[in-house]
Amino acid sequence: MSAADSSPSVLLGVAGGIAAYKSVELLRRLTETGHSVRVLPTASACEFVGVATFEALSGQPVHTGVFADVPSVPHVRLGQQADLVVVAPATADLLARAAHGRADDLLTASLLTARCPVLFAPAMHTEMWEHPATRDNVALLRARGAVVMEPASGRLTGRDTGPGRLPDPAEIADLARLLLERPDALPHDLHGRRVVVSAGGTREALDPVRYLGNRSSGRQGYALARVAAQRGAAVTLVSAHTAELGDPAAVDVVRVGSARELREAMVAAVADADAVVMAAAVADFRPVVRADDKIKKGSGAPAPRALAVNPDILAELVRSRRAGQVVVGFAAETGDATGDVLHHGRAKLARKGCDLLVVNAVGDGQAFEVADNAGWLLGADGSETELMTGSKALLASRVWDAVVARL
Numbered sequence: 001m002s003a004a005d006s007s008p009s010v011l012l013g014v015a016g017g018i019a020a021y022k023s024v025e026l027l028r029r030l031t032e033t034g035h036s037v038r039v040l041p042t043a044s045a046c047e048f049v050g051v052a053t054f055e056a057l058s059g060q061p062v063h064t065g066v067f068a069d070v071p072s073v074p075h076v077r078l079g080q081q082a083d084l085v086v087v088a089p090a091t092a093d094l095l096a097r098a099a100h101g102r103a104d105d106l107l108t109a110s111l112l113t114a115r116c117p118v119l120f121a122p123a124m125h126t127e128m129w130e131h132p133a134t135r136d137n138v139a140l141l142r143a144r145g146a147v148v149m150e151p152a153s154g155r156l157t158g159r160d161t162g163p164g165r166l167p168d169p170a171e172i173a174d175l176a177r178l179l180l181e182r183p184d185a186l187p188h189d190l191h192g193r194r195v196v197v198s199a200g201g202t203r204e205a206l207d208p209v210r211y212l213g214n215r216s217s218g219r220q221g222y223a224l225a226r227v228a229a230q231r232g233a234a235v236t237l238v239s240a241h242t243a244e245l246g247d248p249a250a251v252d253v254v255r256v257g258s259a260r261e262l263r264e265a266m267v268a269a270v271a272d273a274d275a276v277v278m279a280a281a282v283a284d285f286r287p288v289v290r291a292d293d294k295i296k297k298g299s300g301a302p303a304p305r306a307l308a309v310n311p312d313i314l315a316e317l318v319r320s321r322r323a324g325q326v327v328v329g330f331a332a333e334t335g336d337a338t339g340d341v342l343h344h345g346r347a348k349l350a351r352k353g354c355d356l357l358v359v360n361a362v363g364d365g366q367a368f369e370v371a372d373n374a375g376w377l378l379g380a381d382g383s384e385t386e387l388m389t390g391s392k393a394l395l396a397s398r399v400w401d402a403v404v405a406r407l
Helices: 018-032 049-060 074-081 092-099 106-113 126-130 132-144 169-179 217-231 257-271 315-322 339-351 392-406
Strands: 009-014 035-040 084-091 118-122 152-155 159-166 192-201 234-240 253-256 276-280 284-289 308-309 325-331 356-361 371-381 385-390
Touching: 009 018, 009 074, 009 106, 018 035, 018 049, 018 084, 018 169, 035 049, 035 106, 084 092, 084 106, 084 169, 092 106, 092 118, 092 132, 106 217, 118 169, 126 132, 126 159, 132 159, 169 217, 169 385, 169 392, 192 217, 192 257, 217 234, 217 253, 217 392, 234 257, 253 257, 257 315, 276 315, 276 392, 315 325, 315 339, 325 339, 339 356, 339 371, 356 392, 371 392, 385 392
Parallel strands: 009 035, 009 084, 084 118, 192 234, 192 276, 234 253, 276 325, 325 356
Antiparallel strands: 152 159, 284 308, 356 371, 371 385
């Protein structure tokens, strides 16, 4: 980025597929979070979304060919000056042209001159995504350092469904931010691995209306699942009460409610996993008796409710893990008279016996219900790494680095 403009410079390439309409939402998200965005559509993309729309939302001119504004040499300059290139949607044709070094329009020429991170978000029919030619092109782009997202599964055009759907614009925007924070955050180093991640907060019913719960939004667990999937892993996400979060692309989601349901789902999922990350906030206690009817307020204090201790899922997963399996726990801590956050984190690591423990300081807008996170990564080998404040995807990438090093 230039000294005169401190906002990250992003090139948003748009290829000619029906999913091009979603690029408008991605453009809005990128510009509203402070990025300077130049849209580079292909000529066929402009058949789906008009140039005026891209110009109005980006505030910058839009061209498709290399002969517009020739004196400024945009087909060279744009790529050279970019901090990030995102291509969404990336059609089978666009991936093929990028893989083979074509430079027959402004977008592909800019891809050749870019030396910044490049993120492709594919969108096409399942048969096209799974064709050997497309798979070879994707592998070639990844070998050269580009990030090619795994597409989502779902409704395509017509009545077709399956893998090949463009990931949600919010997810693409999150990964774009991650690559701006850390350009090497998404190596394809979990390919062939299977991982299980838990996310969200369990709820223990008091009656049909009320429950005992916690403030976990599930964002950190979802970031862990999303980053693992885009680093090549086969991911199962066990999710507790995260209805407001969209399912990450290329991730199998299992939904649960209570701590005991979470335990059952985790035990069933982890048998053949290479790594397990317990990011969910599990309620420590549950009511012994759940009222069948709503507990009325009445005129006096409510009757005391007996509580039972919920299973310690993390400790059980550690005890039953198979050889070579890496287990990661999370600890949301506050300091008290007996010690600070790290003191309690170290004690929990020793008590649980997991390989890695992420320790978050909570309270005062930290960790829960916010977009960013920070903390420490403690290892059973005595290692301690500070995780500086950044997106939850950034923290997730650091956790997976440590897991990969131990696999």
